[in-house]
Amino acid sequence: MSVGKGQEEGAGHPSGIGIDIPPPSAFLTRSQKPKVSLTMSVDDATIRKVAKLAHIAIKDEDVHPMTEKLNGILGWIEQLNEVDVDGIEPMTTCIPMTQPLREDVVTDGGKPEAVTANAPKSDHNFFVVPKVVE
Amino acid sequence: MDTATLATDLLDLTLADALEALKAKKISATELTEAYITAMEGGRALNAYTTETPDKAREMAKASDARLAKGEAGLLEGIPLGIKELFCTEGVETNAGSKILKGFVPPYESTVTQNLWDAGAVMLGKLNMDEFAMGSSNETSAFGPVANPWRAQGSNGTFTPGGSSGGSASAVAGLMCLGATGSDTGGSIRQPAAFTGTVGIKPTYGRCSRFGMVAFASSLDQAGPITRTVKDSALMLQAMCGHDEKDSTSLTAEVPNFAASCGKSIKGMKIGIPKEYRMDGMPAEIETLWSQGIAWLKDAGAEIVDVSLPHTKYALPCYYIIAPAEASSNLARYDGMRFGYRAEGKTLAEVYQNTRSEGFGEEVKRRVMIGTYVLSAGYYDAYYLRALKVRRRIAQDFDEVFKSVDALLTPSTPSAAFQLGERSADPISMYLNDIFTVTGNLAGLPGISVPAGLDAQGLPLGLQVLGRALDEETVFAVGSALERAAGFAAKPEKWW
8 A cells, every 4th residue: 555645646735645635834924814923833941841840850952853844743733723613612522521529548558668669769658869958 | 072173163143152152061161262372372473362361261261161050151151252452351451552551560550341241251461552542553553563463365465453552453354352342533444454354333422431441532532342243342341331420521322232233134224425435536346345334235225325425525634733732631640750761861841751752652642742742831822722623523514414314334444454554654544544434433423444345465454334423223223234245254364
């Protein structure tokens, strides 16, 4: 089977399956402003900031490639702006159900050995963590 | 009969056949388990199992034989299963395919696996997967990719079994277990099933408890089985399902006898064919297979109805906001303090950052970054809130069509299995694997993939049946009608 068929036929995105998704650049250059005003691209400074928020160390040489990969994905995601969502409630659950409540009682516990068994460092059933207060 | 022949015959039994043979005392759970331990150990080249638990399997099989002797057989008594790496198993490493959880030994059991053991099933070991279930080819696993037992004709290349439940699909297709647990957030049960000529079902969201499942995107994650036949999936799913007060999204609905729906007539049923799933540039073989599936269901007495799901094309971009957003929140717990990998650092912040940088793979880091970005101040409304609204539009499309049809028929995947390395450079081309399956996750609907034929290269292709919420029974009925008509009997040639 020709999984690369779409590509040969020059479909928009190099997806290999030729689904009609314009390349991210098509979104980035289009003149028509999306309904919700958004800058659908990130720069290196934003990537550094997001990495910090996510507590992920990122090497200097990895910042720009990450910016490019994320911009590719964000550009593709931008098509959501075409959808009319006026008056639509955000969906947070698939099957409508009421939040179950239970008695506020202790149902488990008293197992400090089990709780700390997987800790990278522990001592006398306490987690040993790096110094927090200088 | 010599032992070798007997062992092969044992492996040829389906899960349903094995249950009957066990109950009729034609075979013992111990014999069956030994045959699978041998197959598992002989199949290491596929890298499907990350941890083998033969001693535990023998012990469980012995207990099964004792229960069978007393006539106290459970629903899956004596059936050897493989368990995806993200189901916590007490005393057995559970690493979700990640370096950050390497060596993590849960002190508790997931509800789904507990349900399986309570039904008498036997654990053979843990199965490889994409890291934190983020991937469609098993290539993001920290423990190496899994090989598909299937290869294109005349090729000695290694093909992906799909993902993220790649180890599960490979182990079932390679006859290294009778069934395996999987989990499906965007297609991670149905896509690997399609790539390996096996059956996989994702039930309605909330049917299976998520307690003890390593979380990826909690509003989408749902467990389900991968097996050889539709009936086998029905039997296994029944044992996995059920209300659990440890998961607040677990449904209280009764679990029907799913196996009773297999083989039921579909005469007079209305089957919808969503026109938006016929995509430009779709490989001709997928088109042909789909048309064939339509013809099969027509022959079985179903009425075919053209329907429209207008928001289909927005499902994947919508998913790639919601899933990373939930993942960035769920994966915040991996900080190197209470469990898992811990890296060195000069300050506490550096310890966190280095731990997560070294412990997570590239795809996981990418998704955590996207999730953090779309949830960050100033972008939440534009990305996340908007995606939740689009999600409702997608769900409403289904509500509308299910007023007039009983189930939908679509292809499972836009292509057959591809070779390892072929798509790993471009994230979006990898994401497109889930184009036909992801809608079922966003709307919470049950979906099954049934093997329906081979492509020109001799690789399996699957068809998907989507049903109404909580109507797995219709999904099983239509799925087994497809299975009967397709008569899929091809097997991968053993090269491993």
